[in-house]
Amino acid sequence: MTLRPCTKQPEVAAMLARGHWPNACPPELRTHLANCRSCADLVMVTQAFQQSRAAATQQARPPAPGVVWWRAQLRKRNAAMEQVSKPLLGAYVFALAITLLVAFAVVVLQARQGFPWLAWLGQPHVESLSPSALFASAGGLLILIPVFAMVAVVGAVFVYFSAERH
Numbered sequence: 001m002t003l004r005p006c007t008k009q010p011e012v013a014a015m016l017a018r019g020h021w022p023n024a025c026p027p028e029l030r031t032h033l034a035n036c037r038s039c040a041d042l043v044m045v046t047q048a049f050q051q052s053r054a055a056a057t058q059q060a061r062p063p064a065p066g067v068v069w070w071r072a073q074l075r076k077r078n079a080a081m082e083q084v085s086k087p088l089l090g091a092y093v094f095a096l097a098i099t100l101l102v103a104f105a106v107v108v109l110q111a112r113q114g115f116p117w118l119a120w121l122g123q124p125h126v127e128s129l130s131p132s133a134l135f136a137s138a139g140g141l142l143i144l145i146p147v148f149a150m151v152a153v154v155g156a157v158f159v160y161f162s163a164e165r166h
Helices: 009-018 027-035 037-059 065-113 116-121 131-137 141-164
Strands: none
Touching: 009 027, 009 037, 027 037, 065 141
């Protein structure tokens, strides 16, 4: 058993690295390989690693460049949408808070006046539905109708955004 490397080992390693083994290698190097155990082991181990690398490269197929680009664009667009939607959510919360504040103020105002619109609702006459009767009998009703409409719109927006997430 010899502990020092073979003098032909760098030449064999260069042939293996370039992919010239065994077809493009000189015949004297092939005959040396038959007699030198160190070079034969080098060839065997290097070829095993090269085959393993080729198999791993073949198995790991990256996706098409178009798909990678499309996914990157999708991530970029989603990040932009998320960045834009944060202030919008704040605006919706602010609008809801203002709406609730106005609704509370209208209820307090109507409570001070004794809820005159309840008397208007109790009238079964068709002439009470005319705008002049509406304005004459319940002045607070002019405020109450837009408040209810605003609450309905904000509620619809809230339902739309909550349904969009699911």
